[in-house]
Amino acid sequence: MTTAHPLRVCVAGAGAIGCTLAARLAASGQPVSLLARGAALAAINEHGLRLADLDGEHQVMVRASDSPAALGEQDVLFLCTKAPALAALLPTLAPLMGPNTVVVPLVNGVPWWYFHGEPGRFAGSRVEAVDPAGVLTQALALERILGCVVFITAEVLAPGVVRASNPHLMILGEPDNSQSPRLQRVCALLAAAGIEARASERIRDALWTKIIANLTSNPLSVVTGATLAQLYGEPELKAVVSKVFNEALLTAAAYGARVAIDPQSFMEMGAGMGAVRTSMLQDYEHGRPLELQAIGDAVVELAERQGLAMPVTRDILNLARFRGQPSL
Template sequence: MARSIPSRLCIVGAGAIGCTLAARLAATGQPVNMFARGNTLTALNENGVRLTDLDGEHNAPVNASDDCVLLGEQDVVFLCVKAQSLPTLVPHLAPLIGPHTTVVPVVNGVPWWYFHGESGNMAGQPIQAVDPDGTLLASLDPAHILGCVVFITAETISPGQARSHNPHLMILGEPNNRKSQRLETIRQLIEDAGIEARASDRIRDSLWTKILANLTSNPLSVITGATLEELYSEPELTPLVGKILHEGLLTAAAYGARIDFDPPTFMKLGAGMGAVKTSMLQDYQHGRALELAAIGDAVVELAEHHGLGVPTTRDILSLARFLTRHPSRSSTDIVSVIAPTSTPSQERKKP
């Protein structure tokens, strides 16, 4: 990077994660630019960015704009948008990105850059589910990318305002798995903002941990309306979660990922997140597009490369997609089909 301490930061996207990151950074006195539009842009310029988390209330001014030319070239750009928005958005971000800019995608699911920095016959290959036309690989030199996995559960309260009830964690790593000065600089920047930040020399291991968390919770939450606590503890749902987890673990292993948890621990940790709605359930309830391609279809694509069957994952994705296309339909009948049958004396708990 051109500067040892980044002085120009831009957060692209002002949803729950974008606002959480912006608020923590801006509260330290770090100047923060934000790319936002519509009512959110107005709210940010009038009220600043606002966050309520375990450390209390954070409210700080930011420089928000919907014009990348006005924002200008940045040292660091955090992409905090939904995965499906990236192909149309990234080409318009060129004014933000100079020769020394680091781009940190804070995005769910399998990233489009997954095979960048890898060796073997898949090196440099696109992920069709998330970059079907190769737009992302063509629009952004992979050398700008710093890998990121975000473990932050937050929800949007109002435009420019977010709330979180759990600790914040971000894991950063170079796609080529090497240590670098920019990795440590950005890690320290985030750590100084009160967000636990770790540097990894195997970023894809952490990616798979988050991918499995999303895969086992997000699509199924759309079908059931269940919170994280319910998904990972309710006896009607845990068998399905277990099947999806098993399929995901096999796929992760096929790509050499090292997963540091066993299934019972994974389920316990998931239940411990509490009565939190997944980001996908929040999007579904607000009529927004869902990240099914990055969170689910991309995993299916990777499994197919190795001839692995993922039937439960496929079925859950199909049901979630059906509900998005028919929002007036109730999920009750679907749940009665996919959940294990109960005895007549048992009453099914509704999430």
């Protein structure tokens, strides 16, 4: 990150967020490598990436491969996979790593690095729900990680074809809340691609805002099939969402997070996102694994450490897990 050459940037994962990020970067003139596989890899190599967002239609070519060794050493690596895929993915990424490679996970829910760089009685702790037996911590040095919270809503229409209907926002921060040169450089990289990138001195505040947004919407969307507009706008669903919101907000406060949003504004913002189906609902509809561990179980685990109960959240997670069983 300190050399003068143009940044070597790789996006790992060709889902909705990965394709959106890679397309925006490539459209800005930034060379991008994309780690993909299967139908997405074939489509991207043949037709490029296609993104429709608020700025219009973008079709760009990127260097795509399913082999980290073929892509080589990178300066910045964006991890854009689902949380359940990380345990299998991280050990394969060694060929992408140089001595100063920065890894930016764009993953929903409580991150496995949550307590890295955090002082206090939980310093150095592990969140078992997202890093059982420390598999992720062992696979990737925590010092490489730059925290990131993604506020991008996107949907895959076909392999390599994505639609994003809201503004792009990413909040980044060092796990120890320092203002580092690498933080500023990654923010500048994203800003040049037309993505609003904010450098935070309290990354976990933004993290908890996103955790609460995910927790109040994703599992309940699987149970109900509702869009964001319905979850946060229909009276029957708002009543349930409010209970989950309060349970999560209390947990966030127990960890010192400052979530600067009131319940009414939160509901209005959620409803204003429109007829968007959550990523978890999309995964459910396509028979893919649900991110319940990172989005739900990890929050419950953190609450338990503080002696807090989350009864409504637990019930909804159980219902979503039941619905997500492969046989149903």
